[in-house]
Amino acid sequence: MKLVTRAEWGARPPKQSWTYVASTQGVKVHYEGDPVPADLVSHHEWCAGRVRDIQAAHMADTSQGWIDIAYNCVVCPHAYVFEGRGLHHETGANGNQPLNVAHYAVCGMVGNSGLTQPTNDMLNGIRDAIEWLQQQGGAGPEIKGHRDGYPTDCPGDPLYAWVQRGAPRPGGGSRGGSAGGSAAPPWPGEYLRLQDPLLNDANVRDWQQRMADRGWPITVDGWYGSESRSICEQFQQDSTAHGWPLTVDGIVGEQTWNATWQRPVS
Ligand SMILES: [Zn+2]
Ligand SMILES: [Zn+2]
Structure with a gap:
């Protein structure tokens, strides 16, 4: 689900x-x-x-x-x-x-x-x-x-x-009940954070698009600004509250990246 x-x-x-x-x-x-x-x-x-x-x-x-x-x-x-x-x-x-x-x-x-x-x-x-x-x-x-x-x-x-x-x-058919999320694309090895923001960074854009698909009110523009950082922190808090513990730091590292796609949804 x-x-x-x-x-x-x-x-x-x-x-x-x-x-x-x-x-x-x-x-x-x-x-x-x-x-x-x-x-x-x-x-x-x-x-x-x-x-x-x-x-x-x-x-x-x-x-x-x-x-x-x-x-x-x-x-x-x-x-x-x-x-x-x-x-x-x-x-x-x-x-x-x-x-x-x-x-x-x-x-x-x-x-x-x-x-x-x-x-x-x-x-x-x-x-x-x-x-x-x-x-x-x-x-x-x-x-x-x-x-x-x-x-x-x-x-x-x-x-x-x-x-x-x-x-x-x-x-x-049956969807098999509480199936998890989508397969995550490989961790890009790039920490997405509010630092030296790269305009139109493809990895930032992919992450923002996935967050938008999950329902977050995020702008998909490839720029990791204060809005992206704030929503990242909220996602990390929400994931932690739903049994998927993440460090709340506003940075998309490997664990947050994977959770963005894979976090079980109920
Ligand atoms: Zn009605
Ligand atoms: Zn929809």
């Missing part, structure tokens, strides 16, 4: 503590409802910003009184699972409190115009999120749509048809 943690996508903290849930009957699938740009499928670099926008919109919605992004996870067209409220926290998305206690909520990044059809990668990502919530969050076997039990179009007809078929993985 390609999990993008809250720190990686730049989540704001919740307004107040989430409500703990030990277990649920299962998961309800949602969509954004609003227009989603059709060319999002070829622009993963937009996805983390979209999740930040969803969180900001939810937290600004005074009619709902949401303390945070309402979903437990948001899944983009490229199979990345963005951590929302995450495991063991009550969702705010299912319509009312009894419905929120009964099921977790996973949102696919499709809308009611533009991008309306989920990609196979998105379906695999939603399936990854559901299995993560089942295996580590106490979710039961039910997979339903937001419209089950609540009057709404959500999650849209294409996603709902997939839910009604039992939410199968495209092609019927």
Whole structure:
């Protein structure tokens, strides 16, 4: 599973503590409802910003009184699972409190115009999120749509048809659960750091691109400036907090380079 943690996508903290849930009957699938740009499928670099926008919109919605992004996870067209409220926290998305206690909520990044059809990668990502919530969050076997039990179009007809078929993985295969990240390119032997910055350094650019793919708000320009150093430090702290200890020094040495590609994602 390609999990993008809250720190990686730049989540704001919740307004107040989430409500703990030990277990649920299962998961309800949602969509954004609003227009989603059709060319999002070829622009993963937009996805983390979209999740930040969803969180900001939810937290600004005074009619709902949401303390945070309402979903437990948001899944983009490229199979990345963005951590929302995450495991063991009550969702705010299912319509009312009894419905929120009964099921977790996973949102696919499709809308009611533009991008309306989920990609196979998105379906695999939603399936990854559901299995993560089942295996580590106490979710039961039910997979339903937001419209089950609540009057709404959500999650849209294409996603709902997939839910009604039992939410199968495209092609019927399994992705093998919590597989790790990508194979790392060889360590270039060059320490990437804020020192004698080289414009358009190819190794810096490769590292920045990978960090952007992981959801970090980083500029991919081949220049290791203060932004890259800050994000490197945040990645090192976040990795350490997720069981992949790294020295927090803002320098991309061999261990940080490898973790950028290989760090297990859940
Ligand atoms: Zn919904
Ligand atoms: Zn994406």
